[in-house]
Amino acid sequence: DAGVTQSPTHLIKTRGQHVTLRCSPISGHKSVSWYQQVLGQGPQFIFQYYEKEERGRGNFPDRFSARQFPNYSSELNVNALLLGDSALYLCASIPDRGIFTDTQYFGPGTRLTVL
Amino acid sequence: AQSVSQHNHHVILSEAASLELGCNYSYGGTVNLFWYVQYPGQHLQLLLKYFSGDPLVKGIKGFEAEFIKSKFSFNLRKPSVQWSDTAEYFCAVNAIGSARQLTFGSGTQLTVLP
Numbered sequence: 001d002a003g004v005t006q007s008p009t010h011l012i013k014t015r016g017q018h019v020t021l022r023c024s025p026i027s028g029h030k031s032v033s034w035y036q037q038v039l040g041q042g043p044q045f046i047f048q049y050y051e052k053e054e055r056g057r058g059n060f061p062d063r064f065s066a067r068q069f070p071n072y073s074s075e076l077n078v079n080a081l082l083l084g085d086s087a088l089y090l091c092a093s094i095p096d097r098g099i100f101t102d103t104q105y106f107g108p109g110t111r112l113t114v115l
Numbered sequence: 116a117q118s119v120s121q122h123n124h125h126v127i128l129s130e131a132a133s134l135e136l137g138c139n140y141s142y143g144g145t146v147n148l149f150w151y152v153q154y155p156g157q158h159l160q161l162l163l164k165y166f167s168g169d170p171l172v173k174g175i176k177g178f179e180a181e182f183i184k185s186k187f188s189f190n191l192r193k194p195s196v197q198w199s200d201t202a203e204y205f206c207a208v209n210a211i212g213s214a215r216q217l218t219f220g221s222g223t224q225l226t227v228l229p
Contacts, residue, residue, distance in 0.1 A: 033217070035217075040221075040222075042119075042121075042205050042207075042219030042221050042222050043159070044219070045217060048215060048216065055215075058216065104217060106151075108157075
């Protein structure tokens with residue numbers, strides 16, 4: 001079984017640019033979450049999507065947006081990039097069986113560097 | 116809102132030493148608790164999880180953790196570490212009603228010397 005896949009692996013952008021990160025969850029999983037992991041810190045929750053609907057949002061500015069597609073894959077978009085957006089962006093795949101005991105399975109992440 | 120504290124930022128042990136990593140959370144309601152591990156160059160992997168029942172949970176690779184509700188703690192333990200346990204360890208909390216949002220601690224870097 002394929003795990004969570006994310007693309008691209010690495011990305012270098014300059015300040016003010018826009019970036020789109022992609023995630024494909026594990027087959028059969030209906031929900032994805034996005035996290036930002038700055039060097040030296042734990043991951044921070046950005047968004048969660050289920051059945052194309054936003055279910056939760058963390059404390060991130062409106063420059064961050066996301067969407068989920070009918071095949072449950074997801075995109076994270078960040079506009080007007082700042083140096084502080086440099087981080088590892090993680091996607092988590094959730095079975096979402098309607099119970100809170102679901103485990104989140106993480107992908108390898110996309111390393112974004114903003115110059 | 117919930118928060119998680121991991122007090123040990125970097126722990127260095129020799130092989131065969133015992134390990135205990137501290138994790139405390141702040142939230143007054145029901146929580147699910149997790150320990151994730153990130154080996155060098157690899158993605159976050161689940162070590163173990165607590166949802167309910169026996170507060171002593173066993174995970175992969177000989178790790179275990181104990182949930183002490185009165186202390187809001189979920190410490191990770193291993194009786195004898197190996198060089199291959201060198202990694203970063205993250206404690207995480209999912210508060211019921213938080214849309215499955217995981218709140219992570221800042222992580223503990225474990226270095227095991229051969």
